[in-house]
Amino acid sequence: MHLHRYEKYWLYFGIGTLIVFLSVLGVGAFAMGQHPPSHDAVVDPLQVSETPPFDDPGLVQIDDHTYVANLVAMTFGYRPNTIEIPVGSTVIFEVTSEDVIHSFTIPGTNVNMMVMPGHVNQATHTFTEPGSYLVICNEYCGAGHHYMQMTIEVVE
């Protein structure tokens, strides 16, 4: 069979593109160590309610304007269900799950992370406007998924 010269060029081009694509994918997915939105902290998902700080979830103030919020996601809610912070606060959310994959999503902000059981998933946000912020779950997690929520009260 005789291949036309241009067919041959396009064949090489196609194979070359495929190799480049697979290399980028391989490097991105494996060599760079993709992982959940965490800082590599892990927790046994079966022991969440006995493991500090998740045995007593809630807010911990670490300086004048900064808090850590240790939160547990579960079917179908978050512990605690409400937190209250002064306006201008920066909150480091550290969220784990005691069952399946959930998400921790605050619409209107850039906080939208998966909550993987076994990991302490971390996101940070500064609340510059007072108000009541709804947190919702974006990952389908079962029959009560649509009711899974909590609130962040940002007060003057």
Ligand code: CUA
């Ligand atoms: Cu939790 Cu959907």
